[in-house]
């Protein structure tokens with residue numbers, strides 16, 4: 443291959459560029475990214491960057507030395523509009539084209555917006571520019587913040603807003619937040635973190651709409667969130683954390699199959715052998731993960747297969763994610779299924795507060811955390827920790843080894 447084009451200049455795109463060079467590709471490397479920024483890390487956007495304990499310099503994923511070593515043509519602030527039928531040429535927003543022999547799709551996902559008119563004070567949190575805007579607004583003094591969605595990003599944003607001294611309410615449509623990834627038992631335990639941290643959590647609460655100041659100008663300001671049962675939650679700031687949609691629109695008209703992500707095999711190879719997909723945008727082997735770890739693990743295999751011209755290696759990493767909320771670190775690894783039993787093997791969830799969220803036997807203060815395993819038919823399927831990083835890592839390594847043995851047919 444003489445030219446490889448990486449579309450998406452963020453985490454997975456950068457790791458793909460690194461892998462291309464590490465695996466001996468010495469041709470032309472073009473990295474095209476819609477954002478004007480050099481690759482930066484998103485996890486701190488809802489954590490340290492939002493609460494002011496990390497600055498922009500700490501978000502950067504690469505430095506000048508590495509940039510020089512990669513010897514890539516960076517086309518930042520440039521959006522790709524389409525991919526041709528042969529999967530070799532991309533068309534840019536301004537009509538220019540870039541042709542290559544291989545393409546890495548690393549276009550990630552964008553935050554879902556709440557339908558309705560645009561109102562000042564309503565935010566999503568996906569990009570550095572989103573985070574800058576929200577951070578600036580939160581710096582203007584105490585605000586009534588309503589976070590729509592109690593998933594990881596919603597919970598972390600709520601936690602950062604509480605740390606900054608704002609009055610925070612989290613609205614979750616399901617009966618429990620995080621029930622999908624954690625299952626009902628552990629989701630109910632982790633939901634107590636909100637109360638312990640000082641945020642209100644409303645569950646089973648759908649949002650009917652956002653209210654704004656009537657204005658003759660184009661854009662009013664948000665004043666309240668209206669729930670489906672008619673309740674009005676006064677709000678100066680609303681953060682919408684209702685999930686993300688993979689960036690695949692630019693692939694319309696290409697031969698690639700798209701269904702909630704770019705469909706590819708276990709080796710991240712799409713229907714065209716010279717096109718691979720990695721990170722949040724990739725549905726590899728039927729699974730699309732929106733986790734930092736997948737975005738950094740997939741590129742090695744994807745690039746091997748790209749350079750080989752067909753799938754010679756597969757990647758089925760053990761799913762892993764972490765989340766920082768109200769001073770606690772949640773870590774989860776594995777594949778949990780409905781009906782798995784959960785066993786606490788260390789510590790106790792009691793320190794996270796009672797089931798009513800008002801404080802457990804330890805007075806609702808920060809406990810020493812706990813470690814739980816999910817089990818099915820006598821086997822461990824997943825592991826969850828709250829503030830138990832060391833024993834968690836040990837169990838995670840064990841799970842990964844079991845999985846590797848299973849895939850190798852041992």
Ligand SMILES: Cc1cc2nc3c(=O)[nH]c(=O)nc-3n(C[C@H](O)[C@H](O)[C@H](O)COP(=O)(O)OP(=O)(O)OC[C@H]3O[C@@H](n4cnc5c(N)ncnc54)[C@H](O)[C@@H]3O)c2cc1C
Pocket residue numbers: 449450451452453454455474475476477483484485486487488520521522523548549550551552567568569595689692720721722723731732733734735737762763764765766
């Ligand atoms: C606020 C926040 C907190 C997070 N916290 C955690 C965490 O604690 N733990 C964890 O495991 N994960 C976390 N994640 C998820 C993690 O950051 C993502 O999994 C990771 O960023 C995915 O990387 P990616 O490169 O695949 O996609 P992205 O980071 O979304 O990057 C895709 C890039 O492609 C660009 N692009 C899109 N379309 C085009 C186009 N047509 N042309 C050119 N460029 C394009 C986009 O502008 C973007 O820069 C968090 C995410 C967010 C937003």
